[in-house]
Amino acid sequence: AQKVTQAQTEISVVEKEDVTLDCVYETRDTTYYLFWYKQPPSGELVFLIRRNSFDEQNEISGRYSWNFQKSTSSFNFTITASQVVDSAVYFCALSEFTRLGLGGATNKLIFGTGTLLAVQP
Amino acid sequence: DSGVTQTPKHLITATGQRVTLRCSPRSGDLSVYWYQQSLDQGLQFLIQYYNGEERAKGNILERFSAQQFPDLHSELNLSSLELGDSALYFCASSVGRGAGDEQFFGPGTRLTVL
Numbered sequence: 001a002q003k004v005t006q007a008q009t010e011i012s013v014v015e016k017e018d019v020t021l022d023c024v025y026e027t028r029d030t031t032y033y034l035f036w037y038k039q040p041p042s043g044e045l046v047f048l049i050r051r052n053s054f055d056e057q058n059e060i061s062g063r064y065s066w067n068f069q070k071s072t073s074s075f076n077f078t079i080t081a082s083q084v085v086d087s088a089v090y091f092c093a094l095s096e097f098t099r100l101g102l103g104g105a106t107n108k109l110i111f112g113t114g115t116l117l118a119v120q121p
Numbered sequence: 122d123s124g125v126t127q128t129p130k131h132l133i134t135a136t137g138q139r140v141t142l143r144c145s146p147r148s149g150d151l152s153v154y155w156y157q158q159s160l161d162q163g164l165q166f167l168i169q170y171y172n173g174e175e176r177a178k179g180n181i182l183e184r185f186s187a188q189q190f191p192d193l194h195s196e197l198n199l200s201s202l203e204l205g206d207s208a209l210y211f212c213a214s215s216v217g218r219g220a221g222d223e224q225f226f227g228p229g230t231r232l233t234v235l
Binding site: 033035037043044045046047050052091095097107108109110111112113114 | 123152154156163164165166169177179209211213215221222223224225226227228229231
């Protein structure tokens with residue numbers, strides 16, 4: 001069964017520290033996608049990154065970087081030089097393309113339980 | 122702003138009542154998804170529609186139903202409400218139904234059942 005595990009429930013750091021959020025996933029499919037979303041205190045879900053199962057290159061976007069390792073089924077997220085504005089709940093999610101009967105398909109997202117990141121000034 | 126709109130933003134109602142949550146997807150998006158976020162269950166997929174047709178069901182209760190209209194907006198109907206239905210309900214949309222399609226989330230409707 002598909003599953004996403006975010007073992008870190010809460011992390012507290014002081015501003016300018018680096019922090020890594022862990023994500024481990026389970027899937028039997030060879031084709032899948034992984035996502036990270038941010039949920040700030042205001043409540044909306046903000047897309048951060050998408051990675052497909054065939055692309056294991058690490059990605060860097062400003063202070064954010066992602067490390068995808070298929071060998072360990074992990075897709076970890078690092079924030080460098082954290083800032084107070086980074087305080088939020090971060091969700092890792094897995095999307096599988098599930099082919100249904102009669103030519104249909106679905107790509108529901110399976111979310112982890114989230115990691116609450118608190119960055120103290 | 123994701124381009125996905127949801128109304129109302131907040132809803133307070135009593136047990137046993139029925140409510141309707143509304144979602145307008147981004148212009149051009151054909152898929153609409155509903156998710157429920159609660160303290161107990163976390164973020165859970167409820168149901169997906171693609172171009173007016175139901176595509177997949179997740180952990181959606183029988184008391185809940187949804188539909189997608191010809192103009193592609195969607196409504197989630199919750200009936201015989203219970204205290205445990207209190208949650209944040211998100212609508213998301215995507216262009217198609219591919220696994221790699223980014224899902225854009227609306228701001229959510231916070232439902233409180235008293």
